[in-house]
């Protein structure tokens with residue numbers, strides 16, 4: 001019982017840093033805020049200042065697409081239009097502010 005609980009905690013802990021690293025805007029709240037406002041305006045098709053259920057769904061899709069675009073651009077260090085394994089690896093060390101950063105071996 002205890003073991004499966006601990007394994008569950010470990011699994012959750014291992015997933016956290018990856019999840020945080022998935023959103024480049026996390027390091028810059030102002031950038032993220034600006035992006036959100038921009039995407040909100042884009043998703044608000046009838047321009048009434050609020051999102052309908054349909055607009056809300058498209059807001060999420062648009063936001064995700066924009067975040068993916070930004071993330072890709074940051075990963076593609078040489079601007080080749082493709083991300084290599086080395087470029088992916090290069091992003092890792094500076095993001096390690098999770099559990100790994102606290103426990104050095």
Ligand SMILES: [Ca+2]
Nearest residue numbers: 044048050051
């Ligand atoms: Ca609207």
